[in-house]
Amino acid sequence: MSAMDQTLTKLDQFLAELDTAIADGTFVRLSLRNPFGADETLKSIDIKPVAIRGELKLGFTFHHQRRDLIQNHPPAGAIGQLRKLLTTSFRQGFLYATTADLLYDTQGKSPKLTRSAASSKGAPTLEHDRTKKRLIPAGGKPYLAELGVTDAEGNVLKTSGDKFRQINRYVEILAPLLAAIPAERMRRILDMGAGKGYLTFAVADYVANTLKRETEVVGVEFRDELVKLCNDIAGRSQLDHLSFAAGSIENFDSTGADVLIALHACDTATDDAIAKGIEAGSELIVVAPCCHKQIRREMETANHQTDLDFVLRHGIFMEREAEMVTDAMRAMILEYYGYSTKVFEFIGTEHTPKNVLIVAQKMKRGRDEGQLKKFKDAKAYFGIRKHYLEDAVGLEG
Ligand SMILES: C[S@@+](CC[C@H](N)C(=O)[O-])C[C@H]1O[C@@H](n2cnc3c(N)ncnc32)[C@H](O)[C@@H]1O
Structure with a gap:
């Protein structure tokens, strides 16, 4: 043989x-x-x-x-x-x-x-069927290829798998919240700290092609080269209501922003984004915060003791606590301004360690003074002199 x-x-x-x-x-x-x-x-x-x-x-x-x-x-x-x-x-x-x-x-x-x-x-x-049906599918979306998320055939590149999941998950969470807002009250969506525009494109695509709304979607980003790149790709993507604006979040005119989103806007840029949403009276504010340096610095330099000192003397626990305190305080300030908030993990830590999402929906009610008091008590407890968001929204004291 x-x-x-x-x-x-x-x-x-x-x-x-x-x-x-x-x-x-x-x-x-x-x-x-x-x-x-x-x-x-x-x-x-x-x-x-x-x-x-x-x-x-x-x-x-x-x-x-x-x-x-x-x-x-x-x-x-x-x-x-x-x-x-x-x-x-x-x-x-x-x-x-x-x-x-x-x-x-x-x-x-x-x-x-x-x-x-x-x-x-x-x-x-x-x-x-292992190819999960996604709201933003990888195939047939030339902008995903131009942004380097997929190849020309619509296969997600290994290096972009996490980002692809993040934007899909974000859109999945936004979808029912956006659908619940009447078209006439969803004139403008701002994505603050848009970076390369992954989320901005995905949201603009979903709103235009699935919700069939003519909502203007604007990505705000201070890196000019990214804004130019994104505007070039948007021009080729038949997403007529999508554009990118160069500039800082804090100086951006958010008038008419019915929805405000941000994905990993660095440190206090998330506060600037929230403040712009509050200022515009946005129906919906959804932010996935990034690093939490400002409050960590405040907590580390506080010159009084708390019952939690035995925990906070360990760097890793200080980092985690600062993250929780920062975001819980953001939620309290949003509640003070009449928003109902939910804070939860929107994606597994294997896809990003920055996986907390703050979802705030505007309620038909006035300011909640009780939340402001709780916020002030929490500040006093941790020896925090200022939360950046206070100044960004113009809160006294
Ligand atoms: C970590 S990236 C996230 C980008 C994008 N949202 C994403 O998730 O792919 C943060 C982006 O926010 C931008 N950024 C940070 N602070 C900003 C500010 N104050 N004004 C405008 N853009 C800002 C940075 O230049 C960067 O592109």
Whole structure:
């Protein structure tokens, strides 16, 4: 028997075992490792059973150097593809079923099949369509490619996966809140500290193409080069009501801003953004704060003791406490100005450690003096002389 015949024989056995495992529902996953193919960017492939609209498919994840590509195939087609991949591109195939593990290995002189006890005990769970339906899908959005979030084919670049999830999550949270605002009271949305405009584009796209509103969306950013880049891309993106303005948040005229958002505007820039929303009487203010240096400095230099000194003497706890105190005080000031607030984590820490979101909705009520008192008490307790937001909104004392 020639070496080629032997390869086919072992490969046939391997693929037959896979076929059986799929048919009797014991297939868990298959991994292709040790690449040698012409495509040097392709490092490995993982294959799992998935259910797509009720049908069993094999989901292939092609791990390339800089991105992952996903394809789903019916089992028969998948086996044909695996035969090709194990002949032209990978030296090893690891098959995991609930009955046994099987290694197909062509590294030695002749191909080998090695069987061992099953390392996966549980029944395989059929993952549902892994390409989660997102409000801002990666495909068909040229602006995402121009911003460097996806490639030209609409695949999210590995380096931008976290940002892609963040903007989608942010839009998911905004969606019902925006939909609840009547069109005539949603004339203008400001995104403060827009940076490269990822969120600004996503929100403008959602508002124009899903909510079908003609709301003006403006990204405010003090880095001129980013503003120019974003305006150029916006001009090519058929988002007629989107623009970017160069300048500082604190000096920006927020008149008519019915909605104000900010994603990771640095330190006190978040306070400036909140203040602009309060000043404009915005219906909705949603901010994901960034670093919390101002209040940390105040707490560190306070010259009196609190019951929490045993906690705050540790740098890491001081950092966390300063973050909580900063944002809780922001919420109290917003409540004072008649907003109802919620503070929560909007995304897992694996996607960003700056994952707290403050959502403030304007209520039909006046100022809440009780919140102002609580705010002042909290300041006194921690020895904080000023919260930056006080000055930004012009609060006395
Ligand atoms: C961490 S980046 C976040 C950018 C964007 N929102 C995002 O999440 O991708 C913060 C941006 O806010 C801008 N920025 C900070 N303070 C600002 C201020 N006072 N006025 C205008 N832009 C500001 C910075 O230049 C930077 O681009």
